Amino acid sequence: MDEQEEIKPTQTYSDLEKHRVFDKEFMPHIDSMYNFAFRLTNDEDDANDLVQDTYLKAFRFINSFSQGTNAKAWLFRILKNSFINDFRKKSKEPAKVDYQDVETTYNSEEDAETNQTVDLRVESVQDLIGDEIANALNALPVDFRTVIILCDVEGFTYEEMAKILDIPIGTVRSRLHRARMLLKDKLKSYAKSLGYDVNADSMAD
Template sequence: MENMPFDYRILTYKTNLHNFAISFTKNLDDANDLVQDTYVKAIKYANLYNEGTNLKAWLYTILKNTYFNNYRRNTTRSKIFTVTEDYHSHQLLKSSTTNAGVETLINEDINKALSMLPEDYSIPFLRYFEGYKYQEIAEEFSIPIGTVKTRIHMARKILKSKLKMYAKKNTRSGISDAFAS
């Protein structure tokens, strides 16, 4: 098996990985996605695998870490959309009539400001905003973690200056929070 190309060797563990993924996800489709993500990462980081070590354990570790990272990211997203207050119809009527247009304009301004960022700043910032960790971003772009932090900081600073008209007025919409450092 050692003489087989790396891509083929990892495929020999598909059934084992799939069973392991099902134990985490409890869902066939999610398990399939998790195994696929594991293979993508294994191929991407094949240079980090030390020949002669336990390939199956290495793949299991990637699968487990991928699951927990995605779980953490999804949990964070679900927390953002959780409503903790009870709204009465008279409150919703008042806010919904004015917010639809205002929110559209705010989103257009945010998208315009994002498009004006240099690509070196915008891509790491968006990855961070999506829930990726500094280390994950650094690995994806093969740059030092300090560079990632600097680029995200600079993106925030530029966006803050371009969107300063929303800083005080719309703190409830989360705009000032998203760009706070």
């Protein structure tokens, strides 16, 4: 479903109903929306603007939202599209490796599988503090960061993620797999730089 479909009206709410649906169905997700926006943009002001744009868009096209359906996924989808269309170019996020470059690096499932990180220990992960976790996540290209946030932080199912991201479920699975391998590499680097013995008791291969 692209943005055109997103804004296709499916019913007509009265003004009163619009505000009621907005307050009851959309506003409860504002914390998650702001945190998602912040993780995408890495900037509080941009996150603020992105959330405002998303909510205004959601209100403008509220007739395309059916009550009782998944409001959070609907809002996340609008936010993600707004980010791609309006914010990605002007984002203050430092230049990162393009998704295609990373796809090339992990060119096939086979390559990805052979590159799996095997020597990161549970104990090393448990010793990392929130900032180190955030830095490792932020170091990932935005498309990989996005699937980890949607799945691990927000708890969306693969099916919901497929709808939010406009990609097939199989792509959700493989992108998540690759994202986690990259994340483990970053976490391992942090653990190593902090002096943790990441290789001790390594997973036998």
